[in-house]
Amino acid sequence: MNKLICAMIAIAFASATPLSAAExxxxxxxxSPLTRMFPLQAAQFFLGQSALFTAIDQxxxxxxxxxxxxxxxxxxxxxxxxxxxxxxxxGKARPPKQYASSAEVKRAVAADPKAIGYIEKSDxxxxxxxxLTLH
Amino acid sequence: xxxxxxxLLAASCSAFAETSTNGISVSGFGTIGAxxxxxxxxxxxxxxxxxxxxxxxxxxxxxxxxxxASFEFNDVVSVTTQVLTRKSTSPSYTTELTLxxxxxxxxxxxxxxxxxxxxxxxxxxDYQNVGYANTLMRPPVEMYSQTPMETANGxxxxxxHAFDSWNFTAQGLAGVSRGKLFRSGTSDTPTFxxxxxxxxxxxxxxxxxxxxxxxxxxxxxxxxxGLNHIVTALENTGFAQLSSDMTLTPGKKIAFTAIxxxxxxxxxxxxxxYGQRRNKExxxxxxxxxxxxxxxxxxGNMLPYYSHADFKGVGSSVPLPANFxxxxxxxxxxxxxxxxxxxxxxxxxxxxFARSVALKVQVDRIxxxxxxxxxxxxxxxxxxxxxxxxxxxxxxxx
Numbered sequence: 001m002n003k004l005i006c007a008m009i010a011i012a013f014a015s016a017t018p019l020s021a022a023e024x025x026x027x028x029x030x031x032s033p034l035t036r037m038f039p040l041q042a043a044q045f046f047l048g049q050s051a052l053f054t055a056i057d058q059x060x061x062x063x064x065x066x067x068x069x070x071x072x073x074x075x076x077x078x079x080x081x082x083x084x085x086x087x088x089x090x091g092k093a094r095p096p097k098q099y100a101s102s103a104e105v106k107r108a109v110a111a112d113p114k115a116i117g118y119i120e121k122s123d124x125x126x127x128x129x130x131x132l133t134l135h
Numbered sequence: 136x137x138x139x140x141x142x143l144l145a146a147s148c149s150a151f152a153e154t155s156t157n158g159i160s161v162s163g164f165g166t167i168g169a170x171x172x173x174x175x176x177x178x179x180x181x182x183x184x185x186x187x188x189x190x191x192x193x194x195x196x197x198x199x200x201x202x203x204a205s206f207e208f209n210d211v212v213s214v215t216t217q218v219l220t221r222k223s224t225s226p227s228y229t230t231e232l233t234l235x236x237x238x239x240x241x242x243x244x245x246x247x248x249x250x251x252x253x254x255x256x257x258x259x260x261d262y263q264n265v266g267y268a269n270t271l272m273r274p275p276v277e278m279y280s281q282t283p284m285e286t287a288n289g290x291x292x293x294x295x296h297a298f299d300s301w302n303f304t305a306q307g308l309a310g311v312s313r314g315k316l317f318r319s320g321t322s323d324t325p326t327f328x329x330x331x332x333x334x335x336x337x338x339x340x341x342x343x344x345x346x347x348x349x350x351x352x353x354x355x356x357x358x359x360x361g362l363n364h365i366v367t368a369l370e371n372t373g374f375a376q377l378s379s380d381m382t383l384t385p386g387k388k389i390a391f392t393a394i395x396x397x398x399x400x401x402x403x404x405x406x407x408x409y410g411q412r413r414n415k416e417x418x419x420x421x422x423x424x425x426x427x428x429x430x431x432x433x434x435g436n437m438l439p440y441y442s443h444a445d446f447k448g449v450g451s452s453v454p455l456p457a458n459f460x461x462x463x464x465x466x467x468x469x470x471x472x473x474x475x476x477x478x479x480x481x482x483x484x485x486x487x488f489a490r491s492v493a494l495k496v497q498v499d500r501i502x503x504x505x506x507x508x509x510x511x512x513x514x515x516x517x518x519x520x521x522x523x524x525x526x527x528x529x530x531x532x533x
Contacts, residue, residue, distance in 0.1 A: 038300075040300070040341060041300070044297070044302065049295070049297075049302050049339060050295060050297050050302060051243045051244070051295065052243050052244075052297065061490075073342070074401075076436065076487070077490065078436060078487035078490075078493065079399075079487075081267070081491060081532060082267060082268050082269075082493075083268075085164060085262075085265055085267045085268040085532045086262045086265065086268035088162060088203070089162075089164055089201060089203060089217065089262055089265045089268065089532075090234075090252075090253055090261045090262050091203075091205075091215040091217065091234045091236055091238070091248070091252060091253075092246075092293060094160065094205070094207075094213075
């Protein structure tokens, strides 16, 4: 029942705020030495394969999150969750911290030279640096 | 106002695998399942499990619940504890402490851990009980019944290094594993104590991981009543060497070596592994070889898969003396030294039909060839023919 309500809300949201046209970009702090990155390289920080950069994630059920993992790693939410289940329940790693909006992701990324995040292209400003555009 | 209500409702729907307050995270995993076979002559079990399924459906084979809490003191130090409830070496549900560790982040590539942790013996050893993290309904019993050791108290390091488009991982562990051994056909459940040293190396490119691992243990079991009877009888009948070969007190050095491949390429999902158990000195535990190969093809949120597995004995480390007569004692010794063998085929589907929940349906066709294979409570001469096991599970994380 809960799931049904969630699905209905998601549909209501989708129709209220069309996001399909938005492009997703991977961002780092202006102070980061990074200049560009491939989609798979970006994905590894969000999937526990490397801790060289600190992944800053979007909210679990946000459309941009689904789009990021689909475009960067060709994975849906279930596949991503299965990978993290393996890392979390062996006590080896914890999933990236999630932030409720692109504005919060941008703020967290701007503040940390080691952070990496992703937001809509239209939300980019000069506090962050775009290193990858996902198509 | 309408937007706010929608936002609040949407937030309450968030079902992520961790709820975090002030650095404390509580999460969990579990499986609710039912399975049955088509025979009443033996029971199909998981590795080291006391009660399995015969020709009536039961939920104890696959159902389990894991609860985990972790606390981050800061970016460097964290603690994690986990308890797991399941049917294991006892016919009733028991709860055991499966993780209790302190993790220290040395740098971005190296972590040290101290406490209780899962052993990296084989490819999926340390997450074999997390159904949601696996494609197959259960760890292939042919491979994973080669060892009863699941956790150890000790220390380990986890190292991760990226090189070009490759990622390399290394895990090294030293500790002591303790647990119980379920022994089919007897009422005793002896304990074991096994100091272990293990090393696992992984190389990952894209989403494919190749992993090799090696674990050496000194496996001791003092209260093994059945085995101790044989050891005493051998000593009393003048077979001193054989008696010391057959004992697990003091412990015996055994090595486990495995090579495995897991991952996805486009829509193809694979998991394949070869693993062996070898005695490094004379011991009553047989040398074994096992392998399995699973391939699946993802169609949307459905993942149909097929797996074949094989397990067989490759001899004993114990030479039998030339004057070893044929009597009850010698047949008991030969019975202990002979390994079981079987192969199986599994056909199944994983369906990620909802957030954090996966439904699996799997049919196994098991062909025991020696000593009823991995099945228990079989006929004295061993079960032959094919046993079919049908199961359905709901795997979830929260």
